[in-house]
Amino acid sequence: MPTNVMETWLASSHLSGANSTYIEDLYESYLEDPCSVDANWREVFNELPSVSDLPEERHSVIREQMKHAAKSPKSFVSPQGAVHNDAKQVKVLQLIGAYRNRGHEVANLDPLGLAKTETVKELDPFYHDLSGSDLDANFNVGSFAAGNETMILKDLIASLKRTYCGSLGVEYMHITDTEEKRWIQNRIESSESRPSFSNEAKQRFLEELTAAEGLERYIGSKFPGAKRFSLEGGDSFVPMLKELIRRSGEQGAEAVVIGMAHRGRLNVLVNVLGKKPTDLFNEFAGKHANIDGSSDVKYHQGFSSDFKTPKGNVHLSLAFNPSHLEIINPVVLGSVRARQERLNGIGESVLPITIHGDSAIAGQGVVQETFNMSQARAFKVSGTVRIVINNQVGFTTSNREDTRSTRYCTDIAKMVQAPIFHVNGDDPEAVMHATQIAIDFRNKFKRDVVIDLVCYRRHGHNEADEPSATQPLMYQNIKKHPTPRQIYSKQLESEGVISAEDAKTLVSNYRDALDNGECVVKEWQSMQGNSIDWTPYLKHTWQSPYEAGFQKDRLRELAESISQYPEDQKQHARVAKIYKDRLLMARGEKLCDWGFAENLAYATLLDSKYNIRLVGQDSGRGTFFHRHAVLHEQSEAGRYIPLQNISDEQGHFDVHDSVLSEEAVLAFEYGYSTSAPKGLCIWEAQFGDFANGAQVVFDQFLSSGEQKWGRMCGLTVLLPHGYEGQGPEHSSARLERYLQLCAEHNMQVCVPSTPAQVYHMLRRQVIRSMRRPLIVMSPKSLLRHPMAVSSLDELASGTFMNAIGEVDELDSKAVDRVILCSGKVYYELLDKRRDEKLNNVAIVRIEQLYPFPMDELNSILEEYAHVKDFVWCQEEPQNQGAWYCSQHNFRSVLPEGASLQYAGRAASASTAVGYMSLHVKQQKALVNQALGFDEE
Ligand code: AMP
Numbered sequence: 008m009p010t011n012v013m014e015t016w017l018a019s020s021h022l023s024g025a026n027s028t029y030i031e032d033l034y035e036s037y038l039e040d041p042c043s044v045d046a047n048w049r050e051v052f053n054e055l056p057s058v059s060d061l062p063e064e065r066h067s068v069i070r071e072q073m074k075h076a077a078k079s080p081k082s083f084v085s086p087q088g089a090v091h092n093d094a095k096q097v098k099v100l101q102l103i104g105a106y107r108n109r110g111h112e113v114a115n116l117d118p119l120g121l122a123k124t125e126t127v128k129e130l131d132p133f134y135h136d137l138s139g140s141d142l143d144a145n146f147n148v149g150s151f152a153a154g155n156e157t158m159i160l161k162d163l164i165a166s167l168k169r170t171y172c173g174s175l176g177v178e179y180m181h182i183t184d185t186e187e188k189r190w191i192q193n194r195i196e197s198s199e200s201r202p203s204f205s206n207e208a209k210q211r212f213l214e215e216l217t218a219a220e221g222l223e224r225y226i227g228s229k230f231p232g233a234k235r236f237s238l239e240g241g242d243s244f245v246p247m248l249k250e251l252i253r254r255s256g257e258q259g260a261e262a263v264v265i266g267m268a269h270r271g272r273l274n275v276l277v278n279v280l281g282k283k284p285t286d287l288f289n290e291f292a293g294k295h296a297n298i299d300g301s302s303d304v305k306y307h308q309g310f311s312s313d314f315k316t317p318k319g320n321v322h323l324s325l326a327f328n329p330s331h332l333e334i335i336n337p338v339v340l341g342s343v344r345a346r347q348e349r350l351n352g353i354g355e356s357v358l359p360i361t362i363h364g365d366s367a368i369a370g371q372g373v374v375q376e377t378f379n380m381s382q383a384r385a386f387k388v389s390g391t392v393r394i395v396i397n398n399q400v401g402f403t404t405s406n407r408e409d410t411r412s413t414r415y416c417t418d419i420a421k422m423v424q425a426p427i428f429h430v431n432g433d434d435p436e437a438v439m440h441a442t443q444i445a446i447d448f449r450n451k452f453k454r455d456v457v458i459d460l461v462c463y464r465r466h467g468h469n470e471a472d473e474p475s476a477t478q479p480l481m482y483q484n485i486k487k488h489p490t491p492r493q494i495y496s497k498q499l500e501s502e503g504v505i506s507a508e509d510a511k512t513l514v515s516n517y518r519d520a521l522d523n524g525e526c527v528v529k530e531w532q533s534m535q536g537n538s539i540d541w542t543p544y545l546k547h548t549w550q551s552p553y554e555a556g557f558q559k560d561r562l563r564e565l566a567e568s569i570s571q572y573p574e575d576q577k578q579h580a581r582v583a584k585i586y587k588d589r590l591l592m593a594r595g596e597k598l599c600d601w602g603f604a605e606n607l608a609y610a611t612l613l614d615s616k617y618n619i620r621l622v623g624q625d626s627g628r629g630t631f632f633h634r635h636a637v638l639h640e641q642s643e644a645g646r647y648i649p650l651q652n653i654s655d656e657q658g659h660f661d662v663h664d665s666v667l668s669e670e671a672v673l674a675f676e677y678g679y680s681t682s683a684p685k686g687l688c689i690w691e692a693q694f695g696d697f698a699n700g701a702q703v704v705f706d707q708f709l710s711s712g713e714q715k716w717g718r719m720c721g722l723t724v725l726l727p728h729g730y731e732g733q734g735p736e737h738s739s740a741r742l743e744r745y746l747q748l749c750a751e752h753n754m755q756v757c758v759p760s761t762p763a764q765v766y767h768m769l770r771r772q773v774i775r776s777m778r779r780p781l782i783v784m785s786p787k788s789l790l791r792h793p794m795a796v797s798s799l800d801e802l803a804s805g806t807f808m809n810a811i812g813e814v815d816e817l818d819s820k821a822v823d824r825v826i827l828c829s830g831k832v833y834y835e836l837l838d839k840r841r842d843e844k845l846n847n848v849a850i851v852r853i854e855q856l857y858p859f860p861m862d863e864l865n866s867i868l869e870e871y872a873h874v875k876d877f878v879w880c881q882e883e884p885q886n887q888g889a890w891y892c893s894q895h896n897f898r899s900v901l902p903e904g905a906s907l908q909y910a911g912r913a914a915s916a917s918t919a920v921g922y923m924s925l926h927v928k929q930q931k932a933l934v935n936q937a938l939g940f941d942e943e
Pocket of ligand 1: 311323538541680718
C-alpha cells in the first residue's frame with residue numbers, strides 16, 4: 008500500500024464515469040458502517056475530508072474527487088495490494104454491475120424453456136475488454152456479497168451467474184433508495200440466490216406441492232370437464248402463499264387479506280384457507296346450502312378462517328370477486344386499510360396479498376391506479392405483496408406479443424420502484440427464497456413488492472377448453488413436462504431428504520384426506536375474535552326504528568365549534584366570509600345552508616363517536632367551494648380541520664382529496680366500508696358523470712355484493728347532478744343507471760332538496776343499523792340557492808323525509824294537477840307557480856327514488872284523491888333520469904283513473920346541450936309544460 012493512499016486514489020484515472028457510481032456506493036456503505044467496506048478502501052475513505060450526513064453532499068464530495076482523479080494519469084495500485092492494470096479492475100466492477108442490472112434477462116425462468124432468451128452483451132467479460140488471461144487473475148469485487156473481498160475472475164463470473172441467472176431473476180437496480188437497493192443486494196448475493204433450507208422445510212414444501220397437485224387431480228377425475236380453473240403448472244403458488252402467511256405471522260401480522268381471480272382459487276380455498284373438501288365437492292355436484300340472495304359460482308367465492316403460525320393465529324380473508332380481473336385489488340386494499348386502522352394503525356398488522364394474471368397486470372388500467380395509490384395519504388397500507396401467476400398465456404389464447412408492449416408483464420410496478428422477483432415455478436426453493444425476501448422487504452420498507460411466478464397452464468383456460476388448437480407447440484411440450492411435485496420429489500430423493508416411498512405416501516395420504524372430506528390444512532383454526540362483529544347490522548328492514556334526533560343545545564355548541572378556527576390563522580377572504588356566515592347560522596341569525604348542514608351532520612356523528620371517512624377528488628374544499636372541511640392557512644399554508652377539534656372523545660374524522668381515479672378509488676372505498684360497518688364512509692365524485700369510470704364497481708360490487716356474497720356495505724356515494732347549462736359532461740350523474748340497478752332493496756337512491764334533508768340523510772345512513780349503499784344525486788346550484796335553506800330546529804328535531812308534500816297552503820279541493828319531481832327543478836316549479844299565483848297545481852317531492860316511498864306518498868296524495876292529472880317533471884332527457892325506471896312506481900301511487908304525463912326534455916343521445924341559450928330555453932319549456940302553460 009503506498010504511503011499516501013489519498014494521493015494515489017485521487018490520481019487514479021479510472022475512477023470516473025460509470026465507475027464513480029461504484030465508488031460512491033462503496034463510500035455510502037462506509038459512511039453508514041466503516042466496517043462494511045474492505046480495510047484498504049476504509050483507509051482511503053478515512054483520509055477524505057469529513058462530510059455532512061446528507062447523501063447529496065456525500066456524492067458531491069466524491070464527484071469532486073473524481074474530477075481530480077481524471078486529471079492525473081498515474082497508474083492504479085489496487086487497494087488489495089495486487090497490482091493490476093487499473094482499467095481491468097474497473098471493468099470487473101462494471102461486469103458485476105451488468106449482472107445486477109441485466110442478469111435477470113438470461114435467468115432460467117421459463118419451466119418449459121420456450122421463452123426466447125436474447126444474448127446480453129454486457130454479461131460477456133470480453134465485452135468489457137477482459138481477456139481470457141484475466142479469468143485467472145484476482146480482482147477486488149467491491150460490494151458483491153457472495154464471495155470474498157477479492158475473487159478470481161472466473162469464480163466471480165460463476166458466482167454472478169448462480170446469483171443472478173439461475174431460477175431467480177431479480178429486478179431492483181431501478182430503485183433509487185440506496186438502503187433498499189443494498190438490502191436486496193445483500194439478501195440475494197450473500198446466498199447466491201440459493202439459501203439452504205432445513206430438511207424439515209423441504210419436506211413441508213413437497214407436502215404443500217403434493218396438496219396443490221393432488222386437489223386438482225382429484226377434482227379432475229371426480230368431475231371431469233367441470234370448470235375449475237386449475238392451478239396445475241403454477242403449483243408452487245400454494246407453498247408460496249402459505250409461506251407468506253407463516254412469515255408475516257411471525258413478523259406480527261394479525262390478518263392477511265387476499266384478492267385473486269379464478270385461476271387456482273379452489274386450490275387456495277381448500278389447501279390454504281381450509282375450506283372443507285366436502286363443501287367444495289358438494290358445490291361441484293350442484294348441491295348448495297340454503298342461502299339468502301342469489302349467490303355466485305364457486306370460483307368467485309370468498310372464505311374466512313384463522314391460520315396458526317409460530318407467533319399466533321393470523322386471520323385469513325379471501326375476498327369474493329367477480330370475473331373482472333384486477334378490480335378486486337383496490338377492494339382488498341380498502342379492506343386492509345380499514346382493518347389496520349381498527350387494529351393499531353397503518354403498518355404490519357394486516358397484510359394485503361394481491362394475485363394477478365400476467366396479461367391482466369399489464370393490460371388493466373386499474374393496476375396502474377392501485378400502484379399510484381400505494382403511498383398516497385388516503386390509501387397507503389404499508390405495502391402490498393403482489394404475486395403474478397404468470398402462465399405465459401393471455402386470458403384464453405393470447406401470446407405475449409399480443410398482450411403487452413413490455414418485456415415483462417410486471418414492468419408497471421417500476422412506477423413505484425417496487426422490487427420484482429421473477430422466479431421459475433418449477434424450482435420451489437427459489438420460489439421460497441423470493442417469497443421470504445419479498446415479505447421481509449414489504450415489512451421493512453413498507454412498500455409494494457412483486458413476485459412473478461413464471462409457470463405454465465397444464466390445461467386450457469378452463470377444463471372444457473382445448474389449448475392445443477391455439478398453442479400447439481407449447482402444449483406438446485406441456486404434455487411431456489413433469490409436474491413441479493414430480494421434479495421436486497426427485498430432487499429431494501437425490502439429496503437423500505426423502506425416499507421414493509415417502510413421496511408416494513404423501514400422495515396417498517393427501518388423497519385419503521380428500522376422501523375423508525375434512526379440512527386438509529394443518530394450520531387451520533376456527534375463526535376467533537379478530538374479525539369485525541357484524542351481528543348488530545344483520546336482519547334489519549328499512550322500517551327498523553332508529554333515533555334520528557340530536558340534542559339541540561349540543562347541536563348549537565357543535566355548530567359554534569365547527570364554525571371557528573384559531574384566531575392567529577389567516578384564511579382566504581372568501582373562506583373567512585363563509586365561516587363568518589356559518590357562525591351566524593350557528594347562532595340562529597341566519598338559516599343554514601347546504602355546506603353548513605352537511606358539516607353539522609358530520610359533527611353530530613363524530614360527537615357520538617362514529618368515525619367518518621370522506622374521500623373524493625376535491626373533498627376537503629368541495630368541488631363547488633361549499634364544504635371547506637379543511638382550512639388552508641394563508642401565510643404558512645398549514646391545514647386546520649375544525650371537525651377534528653370538536654372534543655377529546657370524538658370519532659376520527661378523515662377527509663382526503665383522492666388520487667385522480669374513479670375506478671380504483673371507489674373500489675377501495677367499497678372495500679373499506681365492507682370492513683368498517685360502524686362509521687360513515689363517503690366517496691364523492693368530482694362531477695357525477697365521472698362515476699362512469701367506475702361502472703364496474705357499481706355493477707359488480709355495490710349493487711349486488713350483498714345478494715351474491717352476503718357482504719354488506721354502507722358506503723355513501725355523492726354524485727353532483729343538476730342541469731345548470733354546463734353542457735353534456737357536467738350536468739347529469741346518470742341517475743337512470745343507478746335506478747336501473749335497483750332491485751331486492753339492494754341500495755338507496757336519494758335526491759335530497761334541502762340542507763335539513765342532507766343532514767338527516769347522512770345521519771340516518773349511520774345511525775340506522777341497515778348497511779346498504781346510498782347513492783346521492785347531490786346538488787350544485789342548490790348549494791347557494793336562497794330558497795334551499797333550513798333552520799337549526801329542523802336539524803335538531805326532524806328526520807329524513809323520503810317524500811315531501813306541498814309546502815304552500817293550497818286548498819287541496821282546488822288542486823286539479825299534481826306535479827311529482829325530484830331535485831332542483833322543484834325550486835323552479837315553485838318559483839314560477841308562486842309568481843303566477845297558481846293555486847290549482849300542487850308540487851310533491853320524491854326525495855328517495857329507491858326504495859320507493861310508497862307509504863309516505865300514499866298518505867301525501869290522500870288529499871288529492873280527486874285529481875286525475877298527474878305530471879312527472881324532470882330536467883333530464885326523456886330516455887334518462889327517473890322517467891323510464893321509476894314510472895311504474897309513480898303510477899302505483901296515483902288515484903284510480905288518474906293519468907301520468909311526462910314533462911321534461913325530449914329524448915336525447917347526449918345528456919345535455921352545449922349552448923347555454925338552448926339550455927335555458929329547454930328548462931323554461933319543461934317548467935311551463937309541467938305547470939300547464941304554453942311551453943314557450
Ligand atoms: P372477514 O374478516 O372478511 O374474514 O370476515 C369474517 C366474517 O365476518 C365473515 O365470515 C362474515 O360472517 C362477516 N363479515 C365480514 N364482512 C362482512 C360484511 N361486509 N357484511 C356482512 N358480514 C361480514
